[in-house]
Amino acid sequence: MAITRDQVVHVARLARLDLSEEELARLTGELGAILDAVSKVSELDLADVPPTSHPLDLANVWDEDVPHDALPLDDVLRNAPSAESGMFKVPPTV
């Protein structure tokens, strides 16, 4: 199953990637080929098979409810590209 350029543009928007024209063209071809290969999974009739989300038989792993120190604010902000007054700083959201 191929994927159209319009679909690739839509997915890039969902994935928050500002792809160039060249990247959009190349990815349309590459994703089409990869999707062809992975679509093989749809050959199987698996209506009665439950999904596996991860390989361990674990559910509801609880932690002791004990307070502990968080990272100091300086450390939290140390790698931030931009910070001010103890907060991360970003361009306007609207």
Add this chain to the structure above:
Amino acid sequence: MSAVVDTLRLTAEDALGLVDRGEVSPAELHAAYLQAIDEHDGELHAYLRTVEEAEGTSIPIALKDVISTKGVETTAGSRILSGYVPVFDSTVAARCKEAGLTLLGKTNTDEFAMGSSTENSAFGPSRNPWDPTRVPGGSGGGTAAAVSGGLAPWGLGSDTGGSIKQPSALCGNVGLRPTYGTVSRYGIVAFASSLDQVGPVAKTVRDVALLYGMVSGRDPADSTTVEVDEPVRLPTDERLDGLRIGVPRQAVALEAIEPGVREAFEATIGLAEELGADVGECDLPLSFDYGMPCYYLIAPAEASSNLARYDGVRYGLREDAETYRGMVERTRDAGFGDEPKRRIMLGTYALSAGYYDAYYGQAQRVRTLIVREHAAAFETFDVLATPTSPTVAFALGDKAADPLAMYACDLLTIPSCLAGLPGLSVPCGFSEGLPVGLQLIGPQFGENVLFRAGHALERALDLDLVPERLR
């Protein structure tokens, strides 16, 4: 220095002995590896950065650059994390420190551990110590090249679909991908969380067992970890009497397996029989037919979610723009390389409205069948055996332009990863003068049986695993 250290041949166990007996100090040992790095890493590019000061009371270790190290830059081979200096240690880095190990440096990896050659590293590829025109495998090619090139006694890697086992095979090392849940991922740069595992790479099976024992066990900071009931047993047995080895018919029938790899594999299976093992065939028809497509839906889907955190806000690269959304989109386009973008796009598509059931949901159901097939095989056998990689190390550039050709490198390693099972790659011979790896798969929490089988074969094979050109 009171004893001469031959970093090409010294095992971690022997190095520990030298330090314990006071024949070499931890600082001297660290310095000896730094000197080897100085001499050879210009060619191999196994390291992204080294640590000059030996802080610890024991022997050195190399850590793959997806493993967070407090105060030491950690990039996961990506431009988007360039300059990122963790303010905390991953649990495995902390456990290495507690054991006294000195951090030699951070090793190269395909960007976000996505690849089979290290050619996807934003900082340039590593090279294979056996032949620098060839790749060391990936994504953990840096660690593998460091260990086989004498630039580290051992190291830790991470494995999602083969990133420990495949480079170990291509460089002539022993590598363990442990059972899912046995080693903490706290502080590991996440790729695909239902698959990612941390594990050791070393020169011998005993070294791998030793390091696995140091880093494994439940971690309250990673709720997917479990306590391992059975303690690690350092293998000593040189026989395989009574061990039942299953060879999956569908794996060895794959045309992608090179004749030289097949020959080395078959000879090793013959040797296992001579050592007393009972060898039989088993069937994993869906695993090798549908494992690849299943993996290349599940792993990219989880990656697209994990890599959403790189948004230019809290750490890493930022590309300025007028609006928040514009900043995020430009940052991600500039910061991610081609392979992460491909996987983010593939994963986002597979998870998007209207396609979720047909792709991701269907892949999760296939995964259930793969888990069941493996469980059935372990009713009859103690371990399963295949070649680790269908080929020996290939030339740089050979597969770089064809994503599907690169994905096929993991044909044999992927199925057991989906099933969450431990796998050990052990050198089992040579083809075209390059190492070939044997993959041993165990049942869940069956690391000890892998160590036993791997050790007996390693002893009987008695291969010289120092790259010929460096001897």
